[in-house]
Amino acid sequence: MWIILSGGREPVAEGCPDFELPRGSSRMGESVVSVRGLTKHFNGVQALADVHLEVAPGVFGLIGPNGAGKTTLLRVLLGLIRPDKGQAKVLGLDISSQSLQIRQRVGVLHEKPTYPPFMRIDNYLKMVTELYGSAKTTQKLLDLVGLSDVGWRQIRTLSAGMNQRLGIAQSLAGDPELVFMDEPTSNLDVIGRDEIIKLLVELYHETGISFFISSHNLSQLEKLCHNVAFIDAGRVIEKGPTGQIIDKHTSGLYNVVCSDPKSLIYAFESDPDILVVGTSGIDAVTLCVKNLDFTSAREQIYHTAAQHDIELRTFTKANTLEDAYREVIRNA
């Protein structure tokens, strides 16, 4: 079944309420990425297995564990590797015959990117801009990513966060319509991650560029993406608007923090209505309660806990992308 992924929840960059993403409807249109039956093997190991995907304009997140095939899919779309089977189009252009035209219109930020260490930032950006034949000035790019004060520095002297900003700057050098980002925050600390997310949200607002972000950092993608797809072992196992996916897969899921999680798990072992999904923290347990609303579920759990002399500290609905992802992977 083909799904046009569009019009998801309203992602908000945490701590920066000014950067709410607009509802995508005005930007939605033709797919920016269209993948049909892509298959790829590496020395007998299946990296992509019959992948089908349609990505609408906006911010899209490809989520999966390490080795799931995210980077492979990205490399195939960029023409860096050839698929064994299947077809794909980026911005309506075929990846096997129009790779150069695709690369002219997209920007790329690879995972742990390598840039010439002894070059100055401004010189490197100038060179990349020339390669694209773009009219964008180096100063504008530096301003865009907040590196204007350090444009004279050699790339090797940059911190991980600055390096990632440079990566984003070079990905925007050719005035792209779509930017591919592979784990854009993988080697950053919390502050660095927040800065990059804030930057991406700003860029989306200012430029209207579509982003295709591959990551295993779910909290980050939940804040950013209109649409997401889960990929595991080379297969797309779920796809859709972020909000819908969360709602669909977290219905009846609750996180409980208690004084004795081991006893709580034991207490619900024989209960047919309440399923222990797993531990989600040192004192936290995720429970799945079917056929009960929030209040009834809470009452029943509190009651059972009290019977076993367990103190319940918090009871919240599990409704994050991470919860949904965990559920999808568990069911898969």
Next chain:
Amino acid sequence: MRVLRFGTLLMVIGLSIVAIAAFPPRTGMGGGGPLEPGGYQGGLYMFTSNIHVTIDVRDNLTISLYLLDWDDTLTLLQTGSLDHTSPHIAYHNITSFSGIIEVPAPGVYSLVADSTHNETVFLDIDMYTILPQTHILAPGLVFICLGASIIILRIMYTKYTAGQ
């Protein structure tokens, strides 16, 4: 940056040339043998610096020794005489010689001896190049100075413009 690299390139070329100048050239230059009356005995050599020459004439006989450049050597070969040549060095009526002969420029020279006797003269010639090979060293040093000047001027210019 390009100017600095050009300056460095000149310096590096200069250093390589200086390294060659310090390199001992092929030794064992020399010659000798019988010198017939009215004839010329010697050899064609490539000199890149002054040379130390030792000549021994047997039986206390005398010879004349000349250092000719390539053009004069051709004149000698064409005319069979030194009449129309202007030797760089000329020592007359010597029985032995040991000393440094100054070579004005790098190139091919002939060191020839002629006899002033009406009998065959036997002579032994031995020579070696004086290190460093000055005619190679000099351009090497010129390159180094040129490169260094370009680098210094460039740095001064950068500092001056930065100051403004």
Next chain:
Amino acid sequence: MRERLSELRKLSCLELTLSYRFPTIEFLVAILVFSSGLGVLSIGMTSIGMNLNPDPYYNATQTTEHYTEHMVQKKTLAYVQALVTCTNVLFFLIPLFVAFTVARPFEDGTLKTILSYPVNRSTLMSVRTLLLLSLTSIPTIALSAVWTSTLIPSDLNIGYAMIASIATLVSILMMYAISQFAAIISKKSSATVIVGMIFWIMVTTLIYGPFLPITLVATLNPVSAVFNFIVGGEYAPTISDLVVGISSALVIALCLIATSLKLFFKAEV
């Protein structure tokens, strides 16, 4: 056409900045200045004995021609010796350069970054090939010519000098082709260097003596074969051996380069 040239220019700038940054070119030129200088001096310092007896039967023309020919041969030999010395050094350096410019970008991810830009793979490879060949062969030929003409007067045997220059180009091309092929097949700089070194040892040792057929020697190391041809001797090749050797080397090198380009076009990055 103009776009193509502009792309070539941009990629050349990129390649010069990435792979030939300070002091790579300076180091290469320094080595070539030294090698070509030593090559010329090693031949130039040999002496030619003179014994003139200008009696009535003295044949001035014949004698002058005799010595002039000697000088022409000496100058030509000095030029070829300079080329041989430089080429032998380049046989060692080219695998290192290819490992650095072709294989290493596969390993460190630079190639992935570059190929994500609108860069044509074949243009990128052509630029790399042209740059390396220009940076090695032009200084080799130019410096050998400068040293020879500065230090040794008299004329040069243009025919032999041309053959030697072509043989130098073919020798460099051959070494580059082998290294490039190894780099693209293996995508590893260590493998490229090892293959290059094996070939270097082969061409600098086996070519002396009766181990290999003369035509094969001329194929493996054309410039040394030209030197042997000018010097003469027991194992000297004939002109037909030279032509066959140089042509074979050229064909092998071009085939290897074409195959490498094809492989690079399909290479997974």
